[in-house]
Amino acid sequence: MAKTNICRWLKVLVFLGLLLLCFRCFFRVFGWKDATGGDVGEDIARHFYETEDNMIDVIFYGSSHCYCTVNQAVLWENTGIAGFNFATGCSHLGNTYYYMKESLKTQHPKVMAVEVFYATEAKYGNVGNVYRNVLDMNWSGEYFDNAEYTKRSSDVPVASLAEMLLKTPVIHTRYRDLSESDFRDKRLYGRGNYIFWEVNEDAEIPEACDIKAVGELTEETTYWLDKIVELADNEKIDLVFWVSPYLLREDEAKIFNAVEEYSRRKGVEFINFNHIYEEIGFDYTTDMIDRGHVNVSGSDKVTGWLGSYLQDKYNLPSHKQEEKYYLWELNAEAWRHKVRDHEIQETQNLEELFNAVPRYGYTVVMMTEEENVERLCGKYGNYEIDMEPSYSGIRLWVDGNRQVCDEECLNLDLNRYTAMTVRDGVVNIAGQKFYIPTDGVRVLVFDNLLDEYVDNVFCTDFEQMIIER
Amino acid sequence: MLFNSLKFLAFFPCVALVYGIIPRRIRYIWLLAASWFFYMCWNPRYIVLILASTTVTYVAGITIEKVKEQKKAKVVLAICIVLNLGILFLFKYAGWLADIIRSLTGRGIAITLILPVGISFYIFQALGYIIDVYRKKIEPERNFFKYALFVSFFPQLVAGPIERSENLLKQIRNMHQIKFWNYERITSGLTVMLWGFFLKLVIADRIGVFVDYVFADYYVYGSVELILAAVGFAIQIYCDFLSYSTIAVGTARVFGIELMENFSTPYFSRSIREFWRRWHISLSSWFKDYVYIPLGGSRGTRGKYYRNLMITFLVSGLWHGANWTFLAWGMVHGILQIIENILSPAVDKLNRRIGTKVNSISYKLGQMAVTFSLVTIAWVFFRTETIRDAGQYIVRMFTRFNPWVLFDGSLYTLGLNRMEVSILMAALTVLFVISCIRYHLHQNIDTFLGEQCIWFRWLVLLVLIFGVVIFGVYGPEYDVTQFIYFQF
Numbered sequence: 038m039a040k041t042n043i044c045r046w047l048k049v050l051v052f053l054g055l056l057l058l059c060f061r062c063f064f065r066v067f068g069w070k071d072a073t074g075g076d077v078g079e080d081i082a083r084h085f086y087e088t089e090d091n092m093i094d095v096i097f098y099g100s101s102h103c104y105c106t107v108n109q110a111v112l113w114e115n116t117g118i119a120g121f122n123f124a125t126g127c128s129h130l131g132n133t134y135y136y137m138k139e140s141l142k143t144q145h146p147k148v149m150a151v152e153v154f155y156a157t158e159a160k161y162g163n164v165g166n167v168y169r170n171v172l173d174m175n176w177s178g179e180y181f182d183n184a185e186y187t188k189r190s191s192d193v194p195v196a197s198l199a200e201m202l203l204k205t206p207v208i209h210t211r212y213r214d215l216s217e218s219d220f221r222d223k224r225l226y227g228r229g230n231y232i233f234w235e236v237n238e239d240a241e242i243p244e245a246c247d248i249k250a251v252g253e254l255t256e257e258t259t260y261w262l263d264k265i266v267e268l269a270d271n272e273k274i275d276l277v278f279w280v281s282p283y284l285l286r287e288d289e290a291k292i293f294n295a296v297e298e299y300s301r302r303k304g305v306e307f308i309n310f311n312h313i314y315e316e317i318g319f320d321y322t323t324d325m326i327d328r329g330h331v332n333v334s335g336s337d338k339v340t341g342w343l344g345s346y347l348q349d350k351y352n353l354p355s356h357k358q359e360e361k362y363y364l365w366e367l368n369a370e371a372w373r374h375k376v377r378d379h380e381i382q383e384t385q386n387l388e389e390l391f392n393a394v395p396r397y398g399y400t401v402v403m404m405t406e407e408e409n410v411e412r413l414c415g416k417y418g419n420y421e422i423d424m425e426p427s428y429s430g431i432r433l434w435v436d437g438n439r440q441v442c443d444e445e446c447l448n449l450d451l452n453r454y455t456a457m458t459v460r461d462g463v464v465n466i467a468g469q470k471f472y473i474p475t476d477g478v479r480v481l482v483f484d485n486l487l488d489e490y491v492d493n494v495f496c497t498d499f500e501q502m503i504i505e506r
Numbered sequence: 507m508l509f510n511s512l513k514f515l516a517f518f519p520c521v522a523l524v525y526g527i528i529p530r531r532i533r534y535i536w537l538l539a540a541s542w543f544f545y546m547c548w549n550p551r552y553i554v555l556i557l558a559s560t561t562v563t564y565v566a567g568i569t570i571e572k573v574k575e576q577k578k579a580k581v582v583l584a585i586c587i588v589l590n591l592g593i594l595f596l597f598k599y600a601g602w603l604a605d606i607i608r609s610l611t612g613r614g615i616a617i618t619l620i621l622p623v624g625i626s627f628y629i630f631q632a633l634g635y636i637i638d639v640y641r642k643k644i645e646p647e648r649n650f651f652k653y654a655l656f657v658s659f660f661p662q663l664v665a666g667p668i669e670r671s672e673n674l675l676k677q678i679r680n681m682h683q684i685k686f687w688n689y690e691r692i693t694s695g696l697t698v699m700l701w702g703f704f705l706k707l708v709i710a711d712r713i714g715v716f717v718d719y720v721f722a723d724y725y726v727y728g729s730v731e732l733i734l735a736a737v738g739f740a741i742q743i744y745c746d747f748l749s750y751s752t753i754a755v756g757t758a759r760v761f762g763i764e765l766m767e768n769f770s771t772p773y774f775s776r777s778i779r780e781f782w783r784r785w786h787i788s789l790s791s792w793f794k795d796y797v798y799i800p801l802g803g804s805r806g807t808r809g810k811y812y813r814n815l816m817i818t819f820l821v822s823g824l825w826h827g828a829n830w831t832f833l834a835w836g837m838v839h840g841i842l843q844i845i846e847n848i849l850s851p852a853v854d855k856l857n858r859r860i861g862t863k864v865n866s867i868s869y870k871l872g873q874m875a876v877t878f879s880l881v882t883i884a885w886v887f888f889r890t891e892t893i894r895d896a897g898q899y900i901v902r903m904f905t906r907f908n909p910w911v912l913f914d915g916s917l918y919t920l921g922l923n924r925m926e927v928s929i930l931m932a933a934l935t936v937l938f939v940i941s942c943i944r945y946h947l948h949q950n951i952d953t954f955l956g957e958q959c960i961w962f963r964w965l966v967l968l969v970l971i972f973g974v975v976i977f978g979v980y981g982p983e984y985d986v987t988q989f990i991y992f993q994f
Contacts, residue, residue, distance in 0.1 A: 042689070045689040046689065048960070049689075052967075055964065055968070056968070056971065059968055063972065063975065067976070195982065196982030197982070200512065200981060200982055203512070205975060205981075206512070206980055206981030206982060207981055207982060209975055209976050209977075209978065209981060210981065210983055212976050212977065213925060
């Protein structure tokens with residue numbers, strides 16, 4: 038009898054174990070992954086958690102101003118500093134404090150660089166901003182404290198505290214918009230940088246950059262700044278407060294001056310890029326994407342300056358030759374692809390396009406009627422088009438190896454995730470079909486590393502080779 | 507406190523664990539405290555009503571036993587019934603009646619009292635007890651707290667099943683004999699609860715989005731939408747009410763208490779009469795035992811029989827709410843039963859004449875379809891705000907023919923998109939399968955699963971758990987939806 042009972046309750050335990058395992062998978066897929074306020078679909082927190090312990094030299098905290106400004110790939114390329122942006126969109130100082138505490142459980146950086154836009158006490162504004170400041174974090178004491186703080190300071194109606202603590206009541210509705218990235222994160226190397234190419238053409242140098250007047254910090258802001266300073270002191274980590282360049286208003290400028298004064302009193306480094314924009318060559322008219330965020334050009338300038346400053350001031354080593362820092366190298370490689378992809382998209386004719394696409398890491402498909410091939414024969418930058426027998430009119434270059442499609446059917450894996458087929462003159466890449474044009478040439482460019490389409494161009498002008506997109 | 511709330515998810519395990527740990531002889535005290543707390547989570551003031559009803563029926567029960575003369579016992583019974591129905595009338599019908607008087611005479615006062623949750627259920631349960639004591643079907647309970655637990659037992663307090671003293675009170679009296687840590691019973695109770703949550707969160711509340719959407723502006727829609735919404739409401743109210751009863755049964759089972767079954771695949775009924783043997787069984791049997799049979803039942807002339815039937819259904823309609831629509835709903839069912847009764851000999855004769863195979867599946871399915879259609883049309887009275895709305899709705903169901911909406915995708919714009927409809931269809935398939943098992947094998951989900959191999963059982967449980975967790979309608983995006991029958 039006793040044996041039967043033990044067996045039964047053992048079954049309960051096994052079932053509960055199975056249930057927990059399923060819940061783990063559930064949270065992996067359904068977990069909140071949007072820390073950035075955009076449709077980036079990458080999981081900064083998960084990338085952080087999956088980074089080996091005690092690897093990071095500098096952790097950058099703060100809001101979207103932080104992750105749009107500091108490009109970890111550029112920082113790595115320039116200095117070999119292993120940095121990470123552990124930042125979320127609309128992160129209030131309280132959120133930042135809990136993110137700092139959370140990060141220090143596994144990392145012990147030499148420097149913590151806290152971007153302090155939220156000393157201005159801007160609002161969350163929408164429910165998404167509230168959730169992205171809470172739900173990314175793993176369950177822990179910091180998670181509970183952060184949720185409680187966020188619920189208390191939220192200016193928009195949000196879930197109850199219990200619902201946020203449980204996460205499931207909030208995240209389960211994600212079944213409506215699950216995508217590939219929820220099931221497989223292709224970019225675990227991500228270091229938290231999100232850089233954009235757009236230019237805010239209306240931007241001008243803000244007059245508030247010259248304001249010397251000092252505003253007053255609220256009790257709330259002072260409280261969190263004190264907590265942050267205290268945390269850095271206790272952990273014996275150097276602390277830097279910084280403000281990203283942006284089109285700031287007068288009232289905001291005064292607040293940052295107050296933070297500067299506060300930092301001076303506390304002996305904390307403070308950098309306001311709105312005060313040194315000329316020194317770093319920052320141009321508000323070309324380097325912003327909107328009022329608050331810098332673009333790729335602005336990011337390069339700020340990151341370049343910041344890298345040298347941090348390396349000189351805190352004597353940070355370069356880890357470039359160290360194998361265990363491969364995630365940073367991968368991140369840099371991905372960034373090089375991003376830059377290259379952007380250059381490809383800017384090309385005007387086929388000659389430029391074939392010059393811009395590197396031979397390795399990309400798939401290029403050229404599709405045309407066979408009689409047009411002769412007109413295209415010759416060397417085009419990294420690629421050579423010749424008259425080798427091919428009935429299909431399709432030339433294919435996959436990761437450096439040229440393949441002429443002279444078979445009726447071709448099945449290829451472009452990388453771990455995406456496959457392509459060529460069948461009866463039709464190219465199918467991950468379900469998207471492309472047909473040979475009757476009156477010109479189509480060129481498809483696919484980035485094998487980033488697993489993204491880069492370009493899909495069409496050319497009818499065989500003299501000038503001008504392309505249309 | 508709703509079953510489908512986080513509070514209940516914390517409340518239930520705490521109550522169960524303490525129940526399992528404390529000495530058996532004080533279990534009923536603990537459950538009574540938990541039940542009163544459960545009820546007071548809605549509005550602490552209304553605990554007074556339960557206490558009043560409990561005290562009156564408790565004292566009346568003992569008094570009836572003490573008085574020797576039948577006449578005096580009858581007087582005590584009458585006073586007790588009047589007091590209980592008085593409470594019910596005051597909170598449920600006084601406002602409605604005052605409105606009628608005002609609309610007829612142009613004078614009078616407006617009475618606005620919030621309807622205490624579950625008042626009709628616990629008052630009927632208490633009345634059932636006192637009538638049973640009067641009929642000497644049961645000994646009056648002398649322990650006030652045990653009796654109070656009978657009236658207030660939290661799993662079935664606010665939406666039934668309306669328990670009989672012969673069943674529930676007897677179990678409460680013997681509560682000290684229950685062995686709490688019983689693997690089969692607890693797992694069965696939890697499985698039943700899980701099934702209840704699936705019915706409520708995945709089906710009822712999801713289909714409710716579509717039903718509310720169409721009923722809110724029914725006038726602009728054509729026949730197809732109106733028919734689908736009416737069918738949708740039939741499914742919604744079934745799943746909603748069934749889910750509450752199911753969770754109640756499961757919850758009580760964990761405590762070692764067996765509650766009566768409230769539904770038995772009612773939409774598989776082949777006649778209206780059969781429907782009422784399968785739908786809301788605890789209420790139907792209550793009305794049968796305490797209203798219909800005392801009125802004379804089917805004894806006497808046909809006229810008397812039909813009169814008794816109509817009275818019972820009208821009272822049943824009124825029990826559901828103080829509105830003409832509920833009265834009309836009861837009346838429709840009464841009329842349908844009478845018509846059925848009148849026509850059935852003729853139908854039987856016709857079938858014999860033309861040689862219809864009445865035992866064939868097709869004939870039975872046809873009967874089910876007709877019954878379901880009639881019940882669905884009657885539900886329109888239940889769902890609409892006024893009789894006029896119900897009338898218009900039903901007329902438009904059959905006069906605004908628009909079959910193209912079945913093909914042009916516009917059905918997916920009525921609150922549920924394609925994905926939600928697919929989820930709903932999958933969930934309804936599960937419900938259909940479980941209902942077929944119930945109908946043909948006479949097994950509930952827990953007994954059926956209990957007989958299957960462990961892998962299949964676990965697979966079904968995990969599917970149900972994650973069906974609820976992922977596809978359940980809950981969380982900050984939704985208001986916690988009350989169970990429809992709470993308003994009665």
